[in-house]
Amino acid sequence: MTFPYKGYAGQYLDIDLSKGKVLKRKMEEEWARLYLGGTGVAAKILWDRTGPKTNPFSPQNIVVVGTGPLTGVMFSPSGRFMFASKSPLTGVWAESHAGGFFGPEMKYAGVDFIIFNGRSPKPVYLFLRDGKAELLDASALWGRETAETTDMIREQHKNPEIETAVIGPAGENQVLYSCIIVDYYRAAGRTGIGAVLGSKNVKGIAASGSLGLEAYDMEKYLAANEGEMEKLNDPLWKESLSSLRRYGTTDLVAIINEIGRLPTKNHWTGFYEDADDIGPEAIATKFRIAQEACHGCAIGCKYIYKIMDGPFVGGPAGGPEYETLMAFGSNCMNNDLASIIHLGTKCDLLGLDTISCGKSISFAMDLWEQGILTEKDTGGLDLSWGNVDSMVQLVEMIAKREGLGRLLSKGVRKAAEKIGGDAWKYAVHVKGLEASGQDPRAHQSVGLTYATNVRGADHLRSLSSLEELGYPEIVTQRFGEEKTEAILDIMSPRHKGELVWDMEDLYAIVDSAVICKYGTMWPPVFYFDTFSNVITPLTGMKEWSDPKYVRRTAERISHLRRAFNHRLGITRKEETLPKRLLQDPMPTGPSKGGLPDLAEMLDEYYDFRGCDRETGYPRKEKLLELGLDYVAKDLEQRKMLR
Amino acid sequence: MFKDLTKILAIDVEKCTGCRNCELACSIHHTGTFNPRRARIQVIKEERKDLVVPIVCLQCESPLCEKACPNGAIQRNEFGTLYVNNEVCIGCQNCVAACIYGGIEIDPYTRKAIKCDLCGGDPACIKACDYGAITFVESSPKGRLQRAKGVEVLSQIFEASFAEAEE
Numbered sequence: 001m002t003f004p005y006k007g008y009a010g011q012y013l014d015i016d017l018s019k020g021k022v023l024k025r026k027m028e029e030e031w032a033r034l035y036l037g038g039t040g041v042a043a044k045i046l047w048d049r050t051g052p053k054t055n056p057f058s059p060q061n062i063v064v065v066g067t068g069p070l071t072g073v074m075f076s077p078s079g080r081f082m083f084a085s086k087s088p089l090t091g092v093w094a095e096s097h098a099g100g101f102f103g104p105e106m107k108y109a110g111v112d113f114i115i116f117n118g119r120s121p122k123p124v125y126l127f128l129r130d131g132k133a134e135l136l137d138a139s140a141l142w143g144r145e146t147a148e149t150t151d152m153i154r155e156q157h158k159n160p161e162i163e164t165a166v167i168g169p170a171g172e173n174q175v176l177y178s179c180i181i182v183d184y185y186r187a188a189g190r191t192g193i194g195a196v197l198g199s200k201n202v203k204g205i206a207a208s209g210s211l212g213l214e215a216y217d218m219e220k221y222l223a224a225n226e227g228e229m230e231k232l233n234d235p236l237w238k239e240s241l242s243s244l245r246r247y248g249t250t251d252l253v254a255i256i257n258e259i260g261r262l263p264t265k266n267h268w269t270g271f272y273e274d275a276d277d278i279g280p281e282a283i284a285t286k287f288r289i290a291q292e293a294c295h296g297c298a299i300g301c302k303y304i305y306k307i308m309d310g311p312f313v314g315g316p317a318g319g320p321e322y323e324t325l326m327a328f329g330s331n332c333m334n335n336d337l338a339s340i341i342h343l344g345t346k347c348d349l350l351g352l353d354t355i356s357c358g359k360s361i362s363f364a365m366d367l368w369e370q371g372i373l374t375e376k377d378t379g380g381l382d383l384s385w386g387n388v389d390s391m392v393q394l395v396e397m398i399a400k401r402e403g404l405g406r407l408l409s410k411g412v413r414k415a416a417e418k419i420g421g422d423a424w425k426y427a428v429h430v431k432g433l434e435a436s437g438q439d440p441r442a443h444q445s446v447g448l449t450y451a452t453n454v455r456g457a458d459h460l461r462s463l464s465s466l467e468e469l470g471y472p473e474i475v476t477q478r479f480g481e482e483k484t485e486a487i488l489d490i491m492s493p494r495h496k497g498e499l500v501w502d503m504e505d506l507y508a509i510v511d512s513a514v515i516c517k518y519g520t521m522w523p524p525v526f527y528f529d530t531f532s533n534v535i536t537p538l539t540g541m542k543e544w545s546d547p548k549y550v551r552r553t554a555e556r557i558s559h560l561r562r563a564f565n566h567r568l569g570i571t572r573k574e575e576t577l578p579k580r581l582l583q584d585p586m587p588t589g590p591s592k593g594g595l596p597d598l599a600e601m602l603d604e605y606y607d608f609r610g611c612d613r614e615t616g617y618p619r620k621e622k623l624l625e626l627g628l629d630y631v632a633k634d635l636e637q638r639k640m641l642r
Numbered sequence: 643m644f645k646d647l648t649k650i651l652a653i654d655v656e657k658c659t660g661c662r663n664c665e666l667a668c669s670i671h672h673t674g675t676f677n678p679r680r681a682r683i684q685v686i687k688e689e690r691k692d693l694v695v696p697i698v699c700l701q702c703e704s705p706l707c708e709k710a711c712p713n714g715a716i717q718r719n720e721f722g723t724l725y726v727n728n729e730v731c732i733g734c735q736n737c738v739a740a741c742i743y744g745g746i747e748i749d750p751y752t753r754k755a756i757k758c759d760l761c762g763g764d765p766a767c768i769k770a771c772d773y774g775a776i777t778f779v780e781s782s783p784k785g786r787l788q789r790a791k792g793v794e795v796l797s798q799i800f801e802a803s804f805a806e807a808e809e
Contacts (some may be wrong), residue, residue: 020661073665073676076772101662130750147690160688161679184689210750218670291773293661298772299658304692318694375746483695 003027006216007069008037009107009537011135013551015126018059018118019202020124022133028185034627037068037112039095040512041392042084045115046093047560047631052567057174058086058119063105065114065205068514069539072104072295073213075225076232077516079104079295085192088178088199089356089411089412090432092565093454095190096584097514098165099294099302100183105163109209120201123165125153128207129451138203143169144179145349147317153206166204166466167194168351170247170399174198175409177356177434181348185318186294188304189353191433191448218391224533228526229298238302241299243520245291248301249279249322252437253330254279256322259490260591261442264330265299267383267428267580270439271589272330278337287341289316293589294551298517305341312342320344320354326437327358328570331363350399355458359434360408361394366426373420379403388448415474428578429458431570440577440596441586443468447596448605451575452500454561461511462504465522474524493597497604505554512557528554556626558609559618563631566640572616575602612642647722650701651758651765652789655796657775660694671761672749679750680689682758684768686744693799698767699724699745699758700789710740715755719767725759728752763781791802 003026004009014023030157031041042064061318063085070078081103091144106114109128109234117283123138124499141149146168154162163183171178171194179187180195197204198444206284208389215221227544232241244252256262257275287307293300306315320328324344330332347354367373368383375382379392381404397405407415412427412434428435439449445464453461467490476484479498486494510520528550543549562570576582577598586594605614610622617640623632635641660686665678673680683698701755705724708716709797716737726737726746731754737746738755758765768776779785 074670074770076663079661104678108679151653151690189711210679212669212673212675212680212751214675218674222670290694291659292694293659293773295661296663296666297659297661298663300773304658306692316690530752 003416005408005539005541006034006214007073009110009112011110013111014115015119017120018114021133022135035557036512038066038512039515042066043557043560046084047564054086055170056196059328061196063196064118067103067107067112068512070513070515072107074296075534076600077299077518078296079299080514080516082192083188085193089192092134092568092570093194093561096193097188098186098188098190100186101295102163102165102182102562104295105207105209107213108211109207110211110559114189116202117449123201123203125203128616130182130209130211133546140205143149146351147349150184162206164204164206167197168349171195171198171349173401175398176411177353178351179353181351185348190472193369194351213502215538216281217537219499220537224537228530230524231518240523244299244301248276248303250280250309250325252322253325259438260440260589262330263326263437263439265333266331266366266426267617268587270442270586270591274335275279277335278325278329278340282337307338310338314339314342314345317345323437324354331362334388339388343391344394352399355436356411356434356641357398360412361391363412364408367423385406388623389450407613425579428580431574433457442579442595443490444493444596447577447598448496449602451577451598452605454565461507462500463521464499464503466524480509491594493600495602496607501605501608504558508554508557509550531626541549556628558590559628566617617642647781650785651698652779652792653696654679654775655695655774658694658696659773660687662803663770664767667766671766675685682756691803699742700743706740707737707746710736712736721768723760726755726757728754731755783793
């Protein structure tokens with residue numbers, strides 16, 4: 001019998017790498033109904049198949065590759081897919097998403113999910129073509145950079161339409177924050193899943209498909225889809241969209257520096273004096289040559305650069321996003337824009353997460369300034385702030401795990417443990433994940449987002465732009481008149497527990513659908529009703545037309561991911577912030593003096609989430625209400641249920 | 643009686659972001675499914691050269707595909723547009739070889755030729771393009787000039803890459 005719900009390809013692959021066997025299975029109906037797709041389904045699979053003792057680099061760890069029902073079915077922006085695993089960098093929940101064209105192509109080739117189990121005895125890559133799936137020899141690809149790998153795979157199959165998701169030398173060498181590069185210059189960047197694939201001897205996945213996808217009721221689905229697009233095209237968002245189209249995420253360098261939230265000098269402050277040098281206008285006038293978009297996307301935030309002269313001649317290739325400009329720019333006190341672009345591309349080619357890589361380098365520069373690292377430790381490298389030559393060398397050394405690169409390849413938490421002494425004070429991370437480009441001292445709710453994010457210190461699981469950019473009507477619609485003023489006050493902790501709880505659930509659905517954060521995070525157009533409008537006509541799952549059902553599913557996914565982490569030892573104690581962001585008042589800039597009131601926000605968040613304030617553990621009745629009986633049973637035995 | 647073809651598609655390559663939404667819209671219109679490979683418009687990409695080129699039938703005045711078809715499957719419809727009559731097409735691919743532009747291809751599902759029929763006068767791809775890269779212009783010297791201008795940038799890219807190759 002075929003899979004009853006449309007919008008899905010209807011099949012998943014269960015791959016035993018150790019035996020070289022690819023099992024094709026029908027998609028589980030329960031996965032679609034209770035977890036939708038993407039992060040939701042991945043959480044269910046990871047909960048079932050891994051445990052507290054699973055070593056991230058052992059054959060027992062798994063990598064899940066997931067799409068969602070909205071992937072590749074014309075909903076804009078839905079050209080995305082995701083990876084999930086147990087992270088070698090943090091030891092907890094790992095999840096990373098990417099855009100481009102691979103996700104839709106994987107579905108057109110006939111596959112919704114892939115589960116990599118075991119470890120291949122030799123390098124392989126997975127090739128998908130119209131319902132066929134095979135593991136092919138990758139020994140000729142091993143050691144190659146990501147772009148060359150893609151070129152070679154396309155050449156090998158004489159098919160330029162093949163889309164890829166591959167690791168670079170960094171992943172093969174198991175640098176703990178290795179990423180997966182998709183279609184040349186898009187990255188599933190965070191949490192080091194590239195290294196897990198490397199440990200399994202999997203170079204990547206290549207897909208080409210012409211199987212196509214159906215809708216349950218095409219006419220109704222297209223009408224619902226158009227309704228959502230009309231919301232996005234409301235004149236209210238015209239400026240937001242035109243900025244995204246002209247600058248992409250680079251615009252954030254200017255916007256965020258203005259509110260004093262741009263990580264600068266290893267998160268010492270939130271204001272960078274030379275921000276204009278690495279900002280949107282500089283990029284647009286000097287290096288940007290074209291606009292690009294992911295599959296079926298009406299926003300089109302990606303851009304292509306070319307550097308014509310100087311030491312960093314390069315491109316055309318995808319230009320650095322905001323996070324890369326921050327990580328290799330302001331946070332290393334480096335205003336040489338061409339060097340940042342070069343470093344970003346180098347990371348793409350080597351398969352490194354630009355955020356964790358940049359942050360590991362800024363951490364080392366900070367230790368150099370403090371005198372904790374000296375020439376003896378760096379092998380003669382001068383790590384003064386903004387020393388571009390040293391940064392370029394370090395990126396290569398990290399990918400190869402040579403010299404100081406070996407230490408920095410472990411990320412800031414483990415590097416600080418090795419160095420000892422006061423080094424930990426300069427390691428800016430939560431749960432072992434280097435912080436992304438925000439600062440809670442300038443934006444209270446970011447502190448709660450960082451602390452509670454299941455994958456560690458970054459923005460993508462629950463960041464709220466509502467108070468950052470000020471959208472009173474939307475805040476009132478979602479949270480009520482009486483809370484609007486406090487929520488809109490970016491430095492007030494009041495109601496921020498509710499705000500972040502709500503965002504986390506909203507993004508849980510976004511990440512299961514799977515769509516981009518643009519359109520939801522900013523501009524804040526799509527909300528829970530978006531999904532109740534489009535999922536039913538697309539898939540035929542009737543229950544999804546009830547907004548309450550959508551919310552309940554979101555909560556289920558959020559709780560399942562949290563439970564996964566509890567089982568690995570995460571409690572309220574770990575849901576905190578690094579010293580620099582929690583205790584050292586913002587020293588300079590527009591948000592000078594700011595500090596987050598984390599404890600107050602956490603209490604409120606736990607109340608809304610249905611968790612115990614003291615431990616962060618879930619309440620039994622909450623899990624039962626969400627149908628997570630099997631989770632409640634497991635946690636109860638471990639005394640992790642309240 | 644056939645009407646004369648009055649309108650053609652013009653593509654501005656510089657506006658195209660390569661998102662492939664035109665392919666999706668085309669496949670929905672013609673096949674009722676989401677399947678870019680069955681679209682009558684195809685976006686050709688060469689990421690390493692920043693080349694993104696949507697290719698669609700030009701509605702030539704003297705169509706090579708029509709002449710190449712051994713069965714007479716390429717016919718004019720009531721709007722004056724050449725289309726492939728599926729009942730007659732045997733999938734021999736002569737038309738694909740004959741078209742110097744790549745404007746006609748084989749449907750991977752039916753194994754028969756497919757080409758743009760302008761959706762009977764209301765092309766789905768135009769509505770689907772959020773970047774305004776596809777327009778419907780009069781089939782007049784002015785319209786054809788606009789169509790030519792839209793792909794001018796390609797000749798510059800090709801010239802540059804030929805020059806690079808010679809070096």
